[in-house]
Amino acid sequence: MIHSTSSIDKSVSWHRFKALLISAGLLSLTFANPVLAQEKMMRTLTVSGRGTEMVATTISQVRLGVEAQGKTANAVQQEVARRSNAVINLLKARQVDKLETTGINLNPSYQYDNGKQTLTGYSASNIVSFRIATEKAGTLLDEAVKAGASRIDGVSFIATDEAIAATQKTALREAIQDAQAQADAVFSALNFTKGQIVSIQVNGASAPPPRPLEDFQNMRASAASKAPSPVIGGEQEVQASVTLQISY
Incomplete structure (x- = not known):
């Protein structure tokens, strides 16, 4: 069978047109897929x-220390050292946790009269911090005062790390x-x-940070009495989001 050149050209043109349509469709799908995927991700x-x-606070974080005043720096420092050693030995004997020194100070004291400054003596202090079970804190504070502690700077309550x-x-x-x-x-x-x-x-x-005990004055006063100082913990809030x- 003999086909004319015109018929062959028309056939080739049609196949090329179909190929172009298919190619365009594929390109269209290729461009559409990322858009659809992005739209899906946005939903x-x-x-x-x-x-x-x-959580219950069963541990007391305590800061206490020794302070003294005197005429000479050497005498004051020796007195603070003597009493501090007694307090620290007591704390070690009671097996407190995380015992560390948090402050050592020695300062001159002056008296001012008519604009004139006169040295009157020196004051010194040695502060330590430690942790102990709250149920034992009151008795230990009383013992520390008897051993030579003269200041209680803070008591706060925390839960154990495990809790x-x-x-x-x-x-x-x-x-x-x-x-x-x-x-x-x-x-x-x-x-x-x-x-x-x-x-x-x-x-x-x-x-949140440990909850502090606010009434230190009453606690200092009760430390000098025969009854143990009352130290009662509470609860600590734990948040998550x-x-x-x-x-x-």
Whole structure:
């Protein structure tokens, strides 16, 4: 069979046109896929949940020390050293934890009269900090005063590291449940289908600074009495927050 040149050209042109259409379709799909993928990724809900737990404070963080005044720097320093050694030996005997020196001071004392400065003596102090079970803190403070301590700079209450770590995990679980509950409420209200969690961000799980004991004056006064100084701990708050990104 003999085909004319015109027919062959038309056939070739048609095949080329179909190829161009197919190629254009493929290109169109190629360009559309990233857009669809991006749109799908943008369909997410971001929610943040919080969890709060309380943990018992069973440890007392104590700062106490010795201070003295006298006519000469040498005499004052020797007196502070003598009494400080007695206090530190007591604390070591009671096996307190994290015992360390936090301050040593020696300062001149002056008297001012009609603009004239006169040296009257010296004052010195030696401050230590330590941790002890709160149930033992009152008795130990009384013993420290008898051993030579003359100032109590601070008492604060904290939980053990193990108790805080366990409570942080519980607070984190609460934060996740809170975030998921918020997401469920939103999806239900909008009649959307909840998808997978595509991102998790733990914003933190921490405990605030130790709670201080405020009434030091009463504690100093009771230290001189026969009854043990009352030292009662409380609870420490542990917080956690989590951010979830959920597809739909």
